[in-house]
Each structure stands twice: as C-alpha cells, then as structure tokens.
Amino acid sequence: MRVSCRVNGEQREADGVWPGESLLYLLRERLGLPGAKNACEQGECGSCTVYLDGLPVCACLVAGGQAQGREVVAVEGLTGPDGGLDRVQHAFLQAGAVQCGFCTPGLIVAVHDLLARVSTPTDADIREALAGNLCRCTGYEKIMDAVRSAAAMPPSTAAACPASRPGGPR
C-alpha cells in the first residue's frame, strides 16, 4: 500500500508498504531517514522516539499506515533558529552526553519535547521524562548535564553556539 505523510516538514510518499510494518521501518528503509534507531522493537528503549502529530512516540509501535496524512518529525527535523543544530543537540555535544550514540536521537527528541513543555525542569522531571530512553553505555550523568544546560540556553541563542554555525559539526 502507499503511505503519504509530512516528514520533517516535507510531504513524502512511500510505496509498497506492508500493512504490518512500523513507522520506524518506513522512515529508515523506505524514506532513507536513519536518524531514529531500531533497537528493541517493543517500545522499551526509546531509541526510535519521533514526534507524531506533535507527541513523542516510539516509531516502532506505530503501524506505517497509521502515519497516513499525519505529521512526523524525527531527529533530522530538529533545527535551531538559523537552520543549524537545535539547542538540545548542541547541549548534548557540549556536555559529552554521547557515547556510542545509538540512544542519542531518541533522547534528543524526548528532551526537545520535555523542554517545550517544562522550561526549567527539576532533576525529577528530567528522569521521569527520560524513563523510556535507555542508554546502555549508562552515560546518564552526562545526559542529565546536557538537559540542564539545554534548559538554561534560550532557544533563540542557539545560533550563537559555535557548533551550530554553518560549517560546524553536524
């Protein structure tokens, strides 16, 4: 079957979608967007977290056909005001909150959602919001640091950060 949806702000279409396949498979294998990661395929690890109509969800637990006509934003779609990195991405780089990097895209989306809802989260808020994102390198302390520093960074100043300048690390 064919599935059409907006992905990262662009209208996209995928043909030959098997009715039982997940939105995660559709994004990675049919639309060439490997940002959201495939790990547990049962909603335990959060590494496939994407926005679906504005809510963070596990893409592995959404049927591809359920995304028809919906709006999907994956980690590739998060950008700062200048088109560079979002403040959450920048904070993860700055804090060294990335070890093997497999959990990072899902964490970035989950943190992006947290900060959109709660501008100055407590540590308890952060742990609760990230309870569904596993880091098997166990790098949680640096992740906590990154979330605290992203929260302290107004979204509009992300452009001033060296890493998000055009030509900086992407």
Next chain:
Amino acid sequence: MDFLSPATWAEALAAKAANPDALPIAGGTDVMVELNFDRRRPSALLDLTRIGELTEWGTDGDLLRIGSGVTYARIITELAHRLPGLAMAARTVGSPQIRNRGTVGGNLGSASPAGDALPPLLAAGALVELASTRGVRRLPVAEFFTGPKRTVRAPDELIAAFLVPSHRGPHQFAKIGSRNAMVIAVCSFALALRPVTGEVGTGIGSAGPTPLRAAQAERLLADELPWRTAAVLPEAVVGRFGELVAGAAAPIDDIRGTAAYRRHALSVLARRTLRWAWEEYRREGP
C-alpha cells in the same frame, strides 16, 4: 495482510463484521510488538485511530463515559480528579512515549492479567461497552475477562468505551516492579472507598488468570470500617484485609516472581493502600 482504515465508527463496525479476524489497533503498544516479533499475523489490521468519537469522554447520566481510544497521557491530564485510581495506574504505565499512544481500550482488549488499568476499573465498578452492527451492550468489567488474554467480546464486536459510576471517595493504586518505569507489574492492587454508601471496591492485577476482585476483603471493610466516626483504623481490620486480599489471588510462579512472593506483596499493598485511603478519608471526609 490488509490495512483497514475506517473513518467513522459505523464503518469500523461494518469492517469488523465483514472481517471478524481483523485485529483492532489503536496505540499499537501491544499489537505492534506482536507483529514486530512475528508472533501474530492477522488477516488484517483494523486501525481505530481515525475515529474521533473514540477519543472523547463525557457524562452519560450518572456515569462517566470514556471512549476506548483515550490515551493514558490524557487520563492523567484530563481525568485525574474524576478517576484518581485510574490516573495513578496510568502514571505507572510504560514511559511517556507509551502513555502518549497506549489506550485503556487497548488494555481491555489485550486482556493481560497484568494490564495496569484493569484493577482500578474493577475497584471503581466500571462497565465495558461493546458494539457491533448487531447493537450495543454494556457489562461489568468483572464479567468481561474469561482468562489470560481472553474476554467475552464476540469476533464482530469492538470496544467502544468504558463507563465509571461517579462515586466520591478515596482511590488508591500500588504496583510492584523492579523499577518505576517500563515495568510489567509483578502484582498490583487497587482500592476504592465509597463512604457515602459504605461500599468498597478492590482489584488485583498480575496474580491470577484475569484481574480479580477480592470480594470477602471488600465485605470486611464495608462492615468493619468506622465510617461514621472516621476513627483511627483498627489494626486487626488492616491485618485481616491483607490476608483476605492475598487469599483472593490465584498467582503462579513465572519469570517476574513466584506465587508466594505475589501473595505476600499483595497483602502488603492491600494494607498500605488501605492506610493511605483511610488517611485521606479522615483528612477530607467523604
């Protein structure tokens, strides 16, 4: 495999009547795991996420009627005052990502004895509303489950909603697991006190082939709690309540815990939730 995507409830019921083997999918948090792991290959998926009325809730006479597609996240943000026990259970479901998708209707349909929403629905005396092209029927949630992952739902029926009587009074829920998030309950327990009528509701999760009520334990509290004086809880009643709840369970040994541990933990949860609920009653009245 077909993907059926009805736009209205009438279309959904017609599709289910024409394809009784079609597997309904809403949040997908159970169904997609089974598909991803090749455990299930239904003839069709019946997507219910485009039917707006399943995501609505409102009053129906003396009942609160909640569409089967209302997510755990919305139970927490929109219904915590009206359904405090269910909201407590909803907060323990999965993770934020799971609560944004998972629905109470899905919990009922999957009918796992470990479904977190089910003990609070039992304790609250909820009804399940089933619909088909043949008509609509409502039955107590206690009569809905027939075994592990089995219910009285006929192949052509869909779960439209659940309904909860608007009783006032303290509700509690507690769950045992290895961490706070992403845990399938080792066992769980829900308690509802209805001081106006002097009734009590209970629900036991993950300790039997279906979610269970503890009827004898309910009668004990209804008869023995000092409702009128709101006096301090008699210790003998607390202890006996724990024993009766543990006795009502029918647990097995499995990967998450032993039957003996579950019975012990249930007696602890029963005593604990009773103390919390009674403290609330003494503080705030009926």
